[in-house]
Amino acid sequence: MTKKKIGILGASGYTGAELVRLLLRHPKVELVLLTADRRAGQAMGDVFPQFAPYELPQLVAIDSVDWAALQLDLVFCALPHATTQVVLKDLLAKAPDTKVVDLSADFRLDDAAAYAKWYGHEHQALELQKEAVYGLVEVYRRDIKKARLVANPGCYTSCAQLPLVPLLKAKAIEPDEIVIDAKSGMTGAGRAAKEAMLFSEVSEGFNAYGVGHHRHMAELDQEFSKAAGKPVVVSFTPHLLPINRGILSTIYVRGRRGKTAQELHAILVETYAKEPFVHVLPFGQTPHTRHVRGSNMTMIGVAADRIEGRAIIVSVLDNLTKGASGQAVQNMNLMLGFAESTGIDQPAMFP
């Protein structure tokens, strides 16, 4: 079988490099286009020495790409939000048969007004915003298979949605009493240098940020409202953890109509019994970020709170894998008709 032709926009960033790492082992695709901005013109192996032993296309500037001539089967877009919508509008106008998995936040929100409110400007590609399918595979698998443009979910939001969406759909928890206390490793902030991200300023410390106003609340509200069948407003606080990879969310919920923590656990066990990338631990056990590092797995633990009627859920994933590039490859596998786990079934690196 001829291999599918794949491009990665933003291959010199963290999620772009993670895509290259995963796709080098994928038997059904070949990487024919890698783009960069500041690093355009360089070899991938010069930017990331771990790729020097492999044959890869040189990094090029997006402006130099002839989309109509290339006719790629699928493009992963790993660019900053806002830039993404301009680039993809142009790409899909010139190559309408190319499929796209977008890792940015640009196409995750269904509503133009919500986008403008949370991102501070009008969306530049409203038609594409309407067309995009939200790419959390465990929830939208059937729609993703038919989609041309998939909006890969956010890393923080995936970590919270995987335990909470099934519980909201089952009407097993109070939608108005969800509290998500989330901590992310530093690669979540991308590779572009910022003073606040220096080792000397991040190591041996810990802080909350975006308190009460982080943009990921819009994505959580949207997806939780769909799952609950009524508007949900969620409490979510992100923290910057001085580790490279990983997100751990501690989530506080109240069972509805007397549902116990054991019953919530049973719903998650049943929901995910056949899912390759979500593992629910035995009741009372909780996961560590090391259990998922470098893998596409999400691990979920449920325990009873001492406060009657409440439960504590702990969910972990690797922000660069299930939180971004692994999830994106899972989406690609569905969109191109491959087995869903192809190229992303490696277990975690430990320690």
Ligand SMILES: NC(=O)C1=CN([C@@H]2O[C@H](COP(=O)(O)OP(=O)(O)OC[C@H]3O[C@@H](n4cnc5c(N)ncnc54)[C@H](OP(=O)(O)O)[C@@H]3O)[C@@H](O)[C@H]2O)C=CC1
């Ligand atoms: N990091 C994470 O854990 C997650 C990230 N995301 C999202 O994925 C996207 C990529 O994130 P990440 O890989 O972390 O980001 P990085 O900052 O690490 O990489 C950004 C990439 O985009 C390129 N780029 C930047 N500006 C432009 C521009 N104006 N035109 C063309 N190319 C440009 C950069 O090129 P160069 O380096 O050569 O300048 C680089 O290749 C973002 O939208 C982010 O929100 C989603 C989930 C998780």
Ligand SMILES: CC(=O)N[C@@H](CCC(=O)OP(=O)(O)O)C(=O)O
């Ligand atoms: C640690 C850190 O800074 N994390 C980023 C989220 C990661 C990301 O870029 O994800 P999205 O694509 O979902 O926006 C943040 O808080 O904005």
